[in-house]
Amino acid sequence: MRGAWQLGRVAGIVVQVHWTFALLIGWVVMIHLRDGGSVADALRGVALTLAVFLCVVLHEFGHALTARRFGIGTRDITLLPIGGVARLDRMPRDPRQELLVAGAGPAVNVVLALALGAVLVLTGRYASMMDAAHVGAGFLGQLLLINVVLVVFNLLPAFPMDGGRVLRALLALRWPYVRATRWAATAGQVIAVALGFSGVMLPSPILVLIALFVFSGARAEARMVESSAAAVLRDPGE
Numbered sequence: 495m496r497g498a499w500q501l502g503r504v505a506g507i508v509v510q511v512h513w514t515f516a517l518l519i520g521w522v523v524m525i526h527l528r529d530g531g532s533v534a535d536a537l538r539g540v541a542l543t544l545a546v547f548l549c550v551v552l553h554e555f556g557h558a559l560t561a562r563r564f565g566i567g568t569r570d571i572t573l574l575p576i577g578g579v580a581r582l583d584r585m586p587r588d589p590r591q592e593l594l595v596a597g598a599g600p601a602v603n604v605v606l607a608l609a610l611g612a613v614l615v616l617t618g619r620y621a622s623m624m625d626a627a628h629v630g631a632g633f634l635g636q637l638l639l640i641n642v643v644l645v646v647f648n649l650l651p652a653f654p655m656d657g658g659r660v661l662r663a664l665l666a667l668r669w670p671y672v673r674a675t676r677w678a679a680t681a682g683q684v685i686a687v688a689l690g691f692s693g694v695m696l697p698s699p700i701l702v703l704i705a706l707f708v709f710s711g712a713r714a715e716a717r718m719v720e721s722s723a724a725a726v727l728r729d730p731g732e
Protein backbone atom coordinates (compact mmCIF):
# COMPACT_ATOMS: atom_id res chain seq x y z
CA MET A 495 0.00 0.00 0.00
CA ARG A 496 1.39 3.42 -0.93
CA GLY A 497 2.21 5.76 1.93
CA ALA A 498 2.68 2.90 4.41
CA TRP A 499 5.71 2.47 6.69
CA GLN A 500 6.90 -1.03 7.48
CA LEU A 501 6.96 -1.72 11.23
CA GLY A 502 8.35 -5.22 11.01
CA ARG A 503 7.64 -8.79 10.08
CA VAL A 504 5.73 -11.16 12.36
CA ALA A 505 5.32 -14.85 11.48
CA GLY A 506 6.61 -13.95 8.00
CA ILE A 507 3.89 -11.30 7.45
CA VAL A 508 4.82 -7.65 6.89
CA VAL A 509 3.07 -5.34 9.39
CA GLN A 510 2.88 -1.73 8.27
CA VAL A 511 1.21 1.50 9.29
CA HIS A 512 -0.20 4.13 6.93
CA TRP A 513 1.16 7.65 7.46
CA THR A 514 -2.39 8.95 8.12
CA PHE A 515 -2.23 7.00 11.40
CA ALA A 516 -0.02 9.84 12.69
CA LEU A 517 -3.00 12.20 12.13
CA LEU A 518 -5.12 10.00 14.42
CA ILE A 519 -2.49 10.15 17.18
CA GLY A 520 -2.27 13.95 16.73
CA TRP A 521 -6.05 14.20 16.95
CA VAL A 522 -6.13 12.11 20.17
CA VAL A 523 -3.52 14.41 21.75
CA MET A 524 -5.39 17.50 20.57
CA ILE A 525 -8.83 16.53 21.97
CA HIS A 526 -7.30 15.65 25.36
CA LEU A 527 -5.44 18.96 25.63
CA ARG A 528 -8.37 20.97 24.25
CA ASP A 529 -10.72 19.52 26.90
CA GLY A 530 -8.44 20.81 29.64
CA GLY A 531 -6.56 17.54 30.15
CA SER A 532 -2.95 17.31 31.26
CA VAL A 533 -0.07 15.94 29.20
CA ALA A 534 -0.45 12.74 31.27
CA ASP A 535 -4.11 12.48 30.13
CA ALA A 536 -3.03 12.92 26.51
CA LEU A 537 -0.33 10.24 26.87
CA ARG A 538 -2.90 7.90 28.41
CA GLY A 539 -5.18 8.55 25.43
CA VAL A 540 -2.34 7.74 23.04
CA ALA A 541 -1.51 4.57 25.02
CA LEU A 542 -5.16 3.45 24.83
CA THR A 543 -5.24 4.14 21.07
CA LEU A 544 -2.06 2.09 20.57
CA ALA A 545 -3.47 -0.73 22.75
CA VAL A 546 -6.67 -0.77 20.65
CA PHE A 547 -4.62 -1.00 17.47
CA LEU A 548 -2.56 -3.82 18.96
CA CYS A 549 -5.88 -5.66 19.42
CA VAL A 550 -6.68 -4.84 15.78
CA VAL A 551 -3.34 -6.29 14.62
CA LEU A 552 -4.04 -9.46 16.61
CA HIS A 553 -7.50 -9.60 14.96
CA GLU A 554 -5.85 -9.40 11.52
CA PHE A 555 -3.40 -12.14 12.48
CA GLY A 556 -6.43 -14.25 13.41
CA HIS A 557 -7.53 -14.00 9.77
CA ALA A 558 -4.04 -14.36 8.30
CA LEU A 559 -2.88 -17.36 10.35
CA THR A 560 -6.19 -19.19 9.84
CA ALA A 561 -5.93 -18.56 6.09
CA ARG A 562 -2.36 -19.91 6.16
CA ARG A 563 -3.71 -23.22 7.49
CA PHE A 564 -5.61 -23.47 4.22
CA GLY A 565 -2.53 -22.63 2.14
CA ILE A 566 -3.46 -18.97 1.58
CA GLY A 567 -0.73 -16.37 2.05
CA THR A 568 -1.09 -12.80 3.34
CA ARG A 569 0.78 -10.02 1.52
CA ASP A 570 0.69 -7.61 4.44
CA ILE A 571 -1.30 -6.22 7.35
CA THR A 572 -1.76 -2.44 7.29
CA LEU A 573 -3.03 -0.18 10.05
CA LEU A 574 -5.16 2.77 8.94
CA PRO A 575 -6.91 5.32 11.17
CA ILE A 576 -10.23 3.56 10.40
CA GLY A 577 -8.90 0.09 11.25
CA GLY A 578 -6.78 -2.72 9.93
CA VAL A 579 -6.55 -4.39 6.53
CA ALA A 580 -5.13 -7.88 5.97
CA ARG A 581 -4.40 -8.41 2.27
CA LEU A 582 -4.98 -12.10 1.78
CA ASP A 583 -3.95 -13.55 -1.58
CA ARG A 584 -7.53 -14.77 -1.90
CA MET A 585 -10.50 -15.84 0.20
CA PRO A 586 -11.15 -19.59 0.31
CA ARG A 587 -14.02 -20.67 -1.94
CA ASP A 588 -14.87 -23.53 0.42
CA PRO A 589 -17.60 -22.02 2.65
CA ARG A 590 -16.39 -23.95 5.74
CA GLN A 591 -12.90 -22.50 5.29
CA GLU A 592 -14.26 -19.00 4.65
CA LEU A 593 -16.38 -19.27 7.80
CA LEU A 594 -13.25 -20.06 9.84
CA VAL A 595 -11.05 -17.38 8.18
CA ALA A 596 -13.70 -14.64 8.52
CA GLY A 597 -14.72 -15.70 12.03
CA ALA A 598 -11.14 -15.96 13.35
CA GLY A 599 -10.68 -12.15 13.53
CA PRO A 600 -13.67 -11.41 15.79
CA ALA A 601 -12.88 -14.62 17.75
CA VAL A 602 -9.52 -13.06 18.68
CA ASN A 603 -11.36 -10.03 20.14
CA VAL A 604 -13.71 -12.35 22.07
CA VAL A 605 -10.66 -14.07 23.60
CA LEU A 606 -9.06 -10.68 24.39
CA ALA A 607 -12.27 -9.41 26.03
CA LEU A 608 -12.55 -12.58 28.12
CA ALA A 609 -8.88 -12.33 29.13
CA LEU A 610 -9.26 -8.65 30.11
CA GLY A 611 -12.46 -9.52 32.02
CA ALA A 612 -10.60 -12.30 33.86
CA VAL A 613 -7.79 -9.89 34.83
CA LEU A 614 -10.34 -7.35 36.13
CA VAL A 615 -12.25 -10.00 38.11
CA LEU A 616 -9.06 -11.47 39.59
CA THR A 617 -7.81 -8.02 40.63
CA GLY A 618 -11.24 -7.12 42.11
CA ARG A 619 -11.83 -4.24 39.69
CA TYR A 620 -14.64 -5.71 37.60
CA ALA A 621 -17.60 -4.56 39.75
CA SER A 622 -16.36 -0.97 39.96
CA MET A 623 -15.79 -0.92 36.20
CA MET A 624 -19.40 -1.91 35.53
CA ASP A 625 -20.62 0.80 37.96
CA ALA A 626 -18.50 3.47 36.39
CA ALA A 627 -18.79 2.38 32.75
CA HIS A 628 -20.51 5.61 31.71
CA VAL A 629 -18.10 7.95 33.49
CA GLY A 630 -14.98 6.26 32.13
CA ALA A 631 -13.71 3.03 33.58
CA GLY A 632 -10.04 2.17 33.96
CA PHE A 633 -7.66 1.50 31.09
CA LEU A 634 -8.26 -2.27 30.96
CA GLY A 635 -12.02 -1.79 31.34
CA GLN A 636 -12.08 0.57 28.35
CA LEU A 637 -9.99 -1.85 26.34
CA LEU A 638 -12.45 -4.63 27.23
CA LEU A 639 -15.46 -2.56 26.11
CA ILE A 640 -13.72 -1.58 22.87
CA ASN A 641 -13.03 -5.26 22.12
CA VAL A 642 -16.73 -6.03 22.67
CA VAL A 643 -17.66 -3.18 20.28
CA LEU A 644 -15.17 -4.54 17.73
CA VAL A 645 -16.83 -7.98 17.89
CA VAL A 646 -20.36 -6.58 17.49
CA PHE A 647 -19.42 -4.13 14.72
CA ASN A 648 -17.36 -6.62 12.73
CA LEU A 649 -20.08 -9.24 12.94
CA LEU A 650 -22.69 -6.94 11.35
CA PRO A 651 -23.85 -9.14 8.47
CA ALA A 652 -22.68 -6.66 5.83
CA PHE A 653 -19.72 -6.62 3.42
CA PRO A 654 -16.97 -5.57 3.80
CA MET A 655 -17.29 -6.51 7.46
CA ASP A 656 -16.35 -10.01 8.61
CA GLY A 657 -20.02 -10.64 9.38
CA GLY A 658 -20.83 -10.26 5.66
CA ARG A 659 -18.38 -13.05 4.85
CA VAL A 660 -19.71 -15.19 7.69
CA LEU A 661 -23.24 -14.73 6.30
CA ARG A 662 -22.10 -15.51 2.71
CA ALA A 663 -20.27 -18.63 3.92
CA LEU A 664 -23.34 -19.83 5.85
CA LEU A 665 -25.57 -19.25 2.79
CA ALA A 666 -22.98 -20.89 0.50
CA LEU A 667 -23.11 -24.08 2.59
CA ARG A 668 -26.53 -24.62 1.01
CA TRP A 669 -26.74 -22.45 -2.13
CA PRO A 670 -24.34 -21.66 -5.00
CA TYR A 671 -21.50 -19.27 -4.11
CA VAL A 672 -22.41 -16.42 -6.47
CA ARG A 673 -26.06 -16.50 -5.38
CA ALA A 674 -25.01 -16.58 -1.70
CA THR A 675 -22.79 -13.56 -2.35
CA ARG A 676 -25.59 -11.65 -4.04
CA TRP A 677 -27.94 -12.30 -1.09
CA ALA A 678 -25.27 -11.37 1.45
CA ALA A 679 -24.50 -8.20 -0.54
CA THR A 680 -28.20 -7.29 -0.57
CA ALA A 681 -28.40 -7.83 3.21
CA GLY A 682 -25.35 -5.56 3.56
CA GLN A 683 -26.98 -2.83 1.49
CA VAL A 684 -30.19 -3.00 3.54
CA ILE A 685 -28.09 -2.61 6.71
CA ALA A 686 -26.15 0.25 5.08
CA VAL A 687 -29.38 2.09 4.26
CA ALA A 688 -30.62 1.56 7.85
CA LEU A 689 -27.27 2.85 9.22
CA GLY A 690 -27.36 5.82 6.84
CA PHE A 691 -30.94 6.65 7.86
CA SER A 692 -30.01 6.52 11.58
CA GLY A 693 -26.95 8.63 10.79
CA VAL A 694 -29.11 11.34 9.19
CA MET A 695 -31.76 11.23 11.96
CA LEU A 696 -29.31 11.40 14.90
CA PRO A 697 -27.47 13.22 13.17
CA SER A 698 -24.10 11.44 13.08
CA PRO A 699 -21.80 12.21 10.11
CA ILE A 700 -19.53 9.27 11.06
CA LEU A 701 -22.46 6.84 10.86
CA VAL A 702 -23.36 8.24 7.42
CA LEU A 703 -19.74 7.73 6.29
CA ILE A 704 -19.74 4.15 7.60
CA ALA A 705 -23.05 3.55 5.80
CA LEU A 706 -21.57 4.76 2.49
CA PHE A 707 -18.49 2.59 3.09
CA VAL A 708 -20.66 -0.49 3.77
CA PHE A 709 -22.94 0.23 0.80
CA SER A 710 -20.05 0.50 -1.67
CA GLY A 711 -18.30 -2.48 -0.03
CA ALA A 712 -21.34 -4.69 -0.61
CA ARG A 713 -21.53 -3.69 -4.28
CA ALA A 714 -17.79 -4.20 -4.74
CA GLU A 715 -17.93 -7.69 -3.20
CA ALA A 716 -20.79 -8.77 -5.45
CA ARG A 717 -18.89 -7.50 -8.52
CA MET A 718 -15.60 -9.02 -7.38
CA VAL A 719 -17.08 -12.49 -6.97
CA GLU A 720 -18.68 -12.24 -10.35
CA SER A 721 -15.27 -11.37 -11.84
CA SER A 722 -13.34 -13.76 -9.50
CA ALA A 723 -10.70 -11.21 -8.51
CA ALA A 724 -8.41 -11.54 -5.48
CA ALA A 725 -10.02 -11.00 -2.09
CA VAL A 726 -9.11 -8.27 0.33
CA LEU A 727 -10.21 -8.52 3.94
CA ARG A 728 -11.11 -5.12 5.26
CA ASP A 729 -11.88 -4.32 8.84
CA PRO A 730 -13.33 -0.92 9.34
CA GLY A 731 -13.80 0.77 12.63
CA GLU A 732 -11.19 -1.11 14.56
Ligand SMILES: [Zn+2]
Nearest residue numbers: 599600656729
Ligand atom coordinates in the same frame (compact mmCIF):
# COMPACT_ATOMS: atom_id res chain seq x y z
ZN1 LIG B 1 -11.72 -8.92 10.52
